[in-house]
Amino acid sequence: MTSSLPALIVVDVQCAFDQWEAAGKRRNNPDAAAxxxxxxxxxxxxxxxxxxxxxxxxxxxxSFLPTDPGYVVKDEAREQPGEAVIVKRVNSAFIGTDLEQRLRAGNIATVVICGATTNHCVETTTRMAGNLGFDTRLVRDATWTFDRVGPDGDAHSAEAIHAMTLSNLDGEFARIVTTGEVIAALGAA
Structure with a gap:
């Protein structure tokens, strides 16, 4: 029997990203942690x-060495007793971890993904969740990324990268949703 409740997957909400911002890197979605x-x-x-x-x-x-302050979880996303904490060393939360096995053991069909950064670990985890057959939702206002310079030297804004990543994932790998939509659906369940 499949669980009627979705699972929330919170990806890499760690202090390293605050350090990046403090060093001058610009991001989008300043309210994502909230x-x-x-x-x-x-x-x-x-x-x-x-x-x-x-x-x-x-x-x-x-910036994410376990002995460094960047590894620490941001206050907004600290786990509570009994909540699973899974450590990964690559972009996907499914590679080298037991995340898939835990989801399947819990008969979880739907996953809701949020965290950082949109075009790296969030995107990779979302793609894999979709490919593994999970009903995947990516929360657009609960993820963020940073400005980047591409291999051609062109500057790309965090907003443009975020929007393109959501466009790439929508429909094939995940359904793109908002925090409000997720919370409303949880209330209806």
Whole structure:
């Protein structure tokens, strides 16, 4: 029997991103962490499962080394007792972890994904969730990314990268939703 409640997957909401901002990197969706806090509150109130994903850097220059302050989880996304914490070392939360097995053992068919960054670990995890057959929802206002310069030297804004990533994922890998839509659906369940 499949669970009627979705699982929330919170990807890499770690202090390294605050350090990047403090160093001058510009991001979009400044309220994304607050929306993640809203999602966590709603999922906890409904009794739906929550999975916290942590990125553990493996290169000495990584902002996500477990011994560094960047590895720490942002206050808005701290786990509560009993909530799963899964550590990954690559972009996808499904590679080298037991996330898929935990979801399947819980008979979870629907996953709701939020976190950072839209075009890296969130996108990779979302693509894999869709490919693995989960009914996948990506929460557009509860994820963010940073400005980037492409291989051709052109500057790309965080807003444009975010929008393109959502466009690439929509329909084939996931349904793009808002925090409000997710919370309303949880209330209806």
């Amino acid at each position: 929306r993640i806090a809203d999602l966590l509150k709603a999922f906890r109130a409904s009794g739906a499962p929550v999975f916290h994903i942590r990125h553990e850097g493996t290169k000495p220059s990584s």
